[in-house]
Structures are given as structure tokens and as C-alpha cells.
Amino acid sequence: MSLRGSVTLKNFFIFNSNYGPREGEEEKKTLFFYPGDTDIDTQIKAIGLCEAIVKFSETFSDKSCESMHMLKTRQLFLEAEKDFWIIMTVSIPFSEKTKDGQSYIEYRDDDVQDSVYQAVLLQTYKMFKLFNGTFTNILARSNNDVESLKKRLDHFFSRYLLTLKLHQSDLLDVFNGIYFLPLDKNTYLQIQCLINRLEATFPIVKYTAFLYNDQLVWSGLEQDDMRTMYKYLTTSLFPTHLDQELQGATTRTSTSSQGSGHFGKFVTGPTNLDDPDSQGKIPRVFIHSEIDNEECFLLVYKALSATICMLINVNSTMNFDFYRKTDSFLGPQMSKLASDITEQYPKRSAASNADTQFKFIYFNHMNLAQKTTLHIDIRKLSGVNIPQETLRLLGDINADLTRNNEDGETIVKTASDFWVVGKKSDQREFYVVINQKNANLIEINEEVKKLCSTHLNSIFFLD
CATH class of the missing domain: 3.30.450.30 (Dynein light chain 2a, cytoplasmic)
Known part of the structure; x- marks a missing residue:
């Protein structure tokens, strides 16, 4: 039986370096650590490494460190508030392969996309803030009682982290949009x-x-x-x-x-x-x-x-x-x-479910409106109806368009004969997966225009 592994949460911790500035007080930096049974030495080493990475990266860029890639894990960084860092480490999916009669483990690094899991990490903080307020506000309400903050962090995250479905995270987590209902x-x-x-x-x-x-x-x-x-x-x-x-x-x-x-x-x-x-x-x-x-x-x-x-x-x-x-x-x-x-x-x-040949995601950054036919339901309970590698390709196209910060269009034909189109125009993004293996670029472009006209009420995209 071959071994296989999916994306799972390895650890999740929150620290503030100002709370343990002197040697011998390092454990005071830790505000929350998951798993809760992790020994204190391991916690101190993990936080110390993250502090070193953050300081080292600051010498090269004004932008804070966002991720660290390792063979078996990926670490995501978020400075949620000044000096308050949230770190999430996830495992890299793997599978057992055989070559020349010898078995070995192959880690699929590309399956974990930084933009997706950074969005998941940010969402954990925003959900905490919804029910508890900001870290600094909790401290202000408790006369800077750090123990009060620790209790709130433990009460919330020890439960919330168990609800994360990291293996289902995808481009929709990056957008985190709202489904609107148009009415007369x-x-x-x-x-x-x-x-x-x-x-x-x-x-x-x-x-x-x-x-x-x-x-x-x-x-x-x-x-x-x-x-x-x-x-x-x-x-x-x-x-x-x-x-x-x-x-x-x-x-x-x-x-x-x-x-x-x-x-x-x-x-x-x-x-x-x-x-x-x-x-x-x-x-x-x-x-x-x-x-x-x-x-x-x-x-x-x-x-x-x-x-x-x-x-x-x-x-x-x-x-x-x-x-x-x-x-x-x-x-x-x-x-x-x-x-x-x-x-x-x-x-x-x-009317919205008419075309099963096309699967699309639409997101408007101005009003957070989101539409999709990739997922059968809003809560993503039923999975997706396109191959996983195609779904990851959508995430890669989105990351490229976001990195360049310019309007543009990308068209890709996959090895499995899917056409994937990503368009960004005037704060709107539109991604389409079309299953027409014998089509050419001109035909695909016309199909995308037709789809915009049918499903998005002729929302204007720059050509």
C-alpha cells in the first residue's frame, strides 16, 4: 500500500518579541502555541527561528517576510498588528513513488500555493478579531494584562483551528468574496x-x-x-x-x-x-x-x-x-x-446553471462580489468539478496578475485539454475553464466574451 499525504496543519503560534527581550525570558514571547502539548523548548526554538528569518529578510526588503519554503513544510508569516506575529506551518503533500525497484517519497511543493495559505492565515486573524477585538484592544481593556490576551487566544484558536479544511483551500480563499443576490x-x-x-x-x-x-x-x-x-x-x-x-x-x-x-x-x-x-x-x-x-x-x-x-x-x-x-x-x-x-x-x-461546459470564477475588488460555478455550493462541501491541477493553475494565474498589478489576460491549454483563461480589468478578475480540446485561441476568446455576456450581465472587460 503506497503512502500518501495531504496538506495538514503542523503548528500555529502567535508571539511578540517585546515580551521576552532578555535571555532566559524567551518563553514570555509565546502568546499561543498549537499543538498545545508542544514542550516549551520546542516553542522557544520555533519562535527564535521565525524572529531570525524576519530580521534577516528585513535587510533585503521593506516588505515583511511572508513565507518560507522547506522540503516537507511551508511556513506562512503574518504581522497581524505591530510586533504581533502569527505563524502557520503546513505540511507539503507527498506520495510514494517507485524507481528502479526502489521506493521513495516525492513531495509536491507546487500543491501548496503561498497566496492561498496566506489568505487562510489572514482569515484566522480576522475571525478572531470579529469575536474578540484586536490584540491591542484586548490589552487596553485589561490594563495590559498579557494573561488575559493569552486566555482569549487559547479559547478561540484551540477550537477554530480544528475547523480549518486546509486540503480544500483554493483561489476562493484568496478572494474571500460575497455572493450577492440580484433582485428586481x-x-x-x-x-x-x-x-x-x-x-x-x-x-x-x-x-x-x-x-x-x-x-x-x-x-x-x-x-x-x-x-x-x-x-x-x-x-x-x-x-x-x-x-x-x-x-x-x-x-x-x-x-x-x-x-x-x-x-x-x-x-x-x-x-x-x-x-x-x-x-x-x-x-x-x-x-x-x-x-x-x-x-x-x-x-x-x-x-x-x-x-x-x-x-x-x-x-x-x-x-x-x-x-x-x-x-x-x-x-x-x-x-x-x-x-x-x-x-x-x-x-x-x-439560468445561472445553464452552461455545464464552462466553469468560471468572477470577483470584483470594489464591492467584493463573487460568482463561481467551480464549487457546487457556497461552503465548498461538494468539492470542485474540475481537475485539482487545473484549480491550482487558476491560483498561479491569479498570483501572476496580482504580482504585476496590471490589467491583463492569460490563456493556457493544459495537458488534459482544458483551456484556462484569466482576465483582470478595472478591479475585476474573471477566470474560465473551458473543455474544448479542438478549439483554437480565437474560438476560445469568442467563447469567453459570450460567457461574460450571458452570466455577468455584459460587465465590461478591456480587450
Whole structure:
């Protein structure tokens, strides 16, 4: 039986060199280290090596070190905040080969793309910041108590790192975009009016976002906040809530849903509006839309496939009467809106899945809009429908276009007869995989134009 290995997490640690400046105090630099059972000497050596690499690289470039390539591992570096370094080490995939009757291990270095795993590393920090605030803010709130920071880091990362699926990471992690749902003008205005009335009726609701079937319709948050929030909602909160419903584990009932003809209920918040003791758990998040590290409650309400997220400053009072009034206000209106959107949604989704011959990724850097047919679902649960080497080629083309920082186009024909096209124009990127082995460059170029016209509403790309 031949040996094989995929991308796995070897270690993950956070340090600040200022906390152990003198010899004999090196262990004070360590703020978090995974695996947790790693002995202290190994931790000190790993951090010391990273410090040396960072200092050495600074002599050659003003840009901080981002990665270190080794035979069996790849190490990614991120200075998340000044002097706070996050390091992630992943294993290089390998397979057992045989030559002249002798077996040997071949490491596939090209399978681990720096841009992809740097994006994964950055996302781990942003997710921590969403639920805890910045490192410096935690220290400021605790009178510079480093132990308080360590506890928060351990509480979050010891759980979050177990959810990483590094072997599934690809170009979509680099973009980390948002799937938007385009609606007709009247429906969109109805949603806008609902949000305006909600914020006027309940002034403690400071920010809102409206989603339908994991796709964003409207948001009052800054882009970067919404991007991280969207990732949390679609990959963690919504799937967990759905699993609980499917297993019959939730007992979420409300007087309004039972007797008033609507289907609204709280995803975070009260589990039973007849019982004041069932307030439920409401996540706290830190956003930076108006002021840095503003702590808010995340109250999520759902009716059918429509969801509204309400962010409420933690200094506001939310009593049980507030929840009941919110339910009475949102339930009937959101139930009707969800039904209206459902009438449009099947037509749009059917049109978007028309061409199975083409697989594409589109990303707009200006509004973070993302569309793709490479993955069957948003959470990438069903894998991809193109060869893995072709998927990695998309990442390489993206890295080249990003490195040059210029608009351009790359067309490649793979050994497996796939045509791969990457275009970058005016802050938009578009990647297409076409399975037409007998086509020529001119025909492929025409097919790409046709695809843009059909699926991207004729978004303009420079030729």
C-alpha cells in the first residue's frame, strides 16, 4: 500500500518579541502555541527561528517576510498588528513513488500555493478579531494584562483551528468574496423600506444586513466587516442552525409563529417567546464600521429562506418585551418578502446553471462580489468539478496578475485539454475553464466574451 499525504496543519503560534527581550525570558514571547502539548523548548526554538528569518529578510526588503519554503513544510508569516506575529506551518503533500525497484517519497511543493495559505492565515486573524477585538484592544481593556490576551487566544484558536479544511483551500480563499443576490427594483426597495422602518421603530438596532439563501441582498456595515461577518454566517452560524433543525434538536417556537400566520423565529436570541427564561445565547462581535472595536450583540432573525442580522451596541438594553415586539414586527413582513423573492429565485438560479461546459470564477475588488460555478455550493462541501491541477493553475494565474498589478489576460491549454483563461480589468478578475480540446485561441476568446455576456450581465472587460 503506497503512502500518501495531504496538506495538514503542523503548528500555529502567535508571539511578540517585546515580551521576552532578555535571555532566559524567551518563553514570555509565546502568546499561543498549537499543538498545545508542544514542550516549551520546542516553542522557544520555533519562535527564535521565525524572529531570525524576519530580521534577516528585513535587510533585503521593506516588505515583511511572508513565507518560507522547506522540503516537507511551508511556513506562512503574518504581522497581524505591530510586533504581533502569527505563524502557520503546513505540511507539503507527498506520495510514494517507485524507481528502479526502489521506493521513495516525492513531495509536491507546487500543491501548496503561498497566496492561498496566506489568505487562510489572514482569515484566522480576522475571525478572531470579529469575536474578540484586536490584540491591542484586548490589552487596553485589561490594563495590559498579557494573561488575559493569552486566555482569549487559547479559547478561540484551540477550537477554530480544528475547523480549518486546509486540503480544500483554493483561489476562493484568496478572494474571500460575497455572493450577492440580484433582485428586481421593487423587491429591493421593499427590503430597504423594511430595514428603514426596523431601525426607526427600534433605535437600538445600529447596523443591519439582509440575506436570502446565504446570499447578501443589503448591508449597512463597512465592506471588511461584512466580509468577515458573511464568512461566519454562511460557514458556521447558518449551517449549525440548519443541522439543529434537521435533527429536531431545536424547540424554537413563538406565540406569533403559532397563531399569527408567519414563519419568523430567532436564530440567535430567545428559543421560546412564551418563556422569558429562554433568552438563549446571543454572540458578541467587534466591528469597525464607525469606530474601532465597537462591541455589538449579533441578533439574527429568520423567516423561511430570508434572514436579517441586527447589530446592537452592548450598552443597549434588550429585555424580553423587545424580542417579542421585534418578532411581531419582522415576522409577517419577512415571511411575505421571502415568498416574493422565492418566486424570482428559481428562475435566476436555473439560468445561472445553464452552461455545464464552462466553469468560471468572477470577483470584483470594489464591492467584493463573487460568482463561481467551480464549487457546487457556497461552503465548498461538494468539492470542485474540475481537475485539482487545473484549480491550482487558476491560483498561479491569479498570483501572476496580482504580482504585476496590471490589467491583463492569460490563456493556457493544459495537458488534459482544458483551456484556462484569466482576465483582470478595472478591479475585476474573471477566470474560465473551458473543455474544448479542438478549439483554437480565437474560438476560445469568442467563447469567453459570450460567457461574460450571458452570466455577468455584459460587465465590461478591456480587450
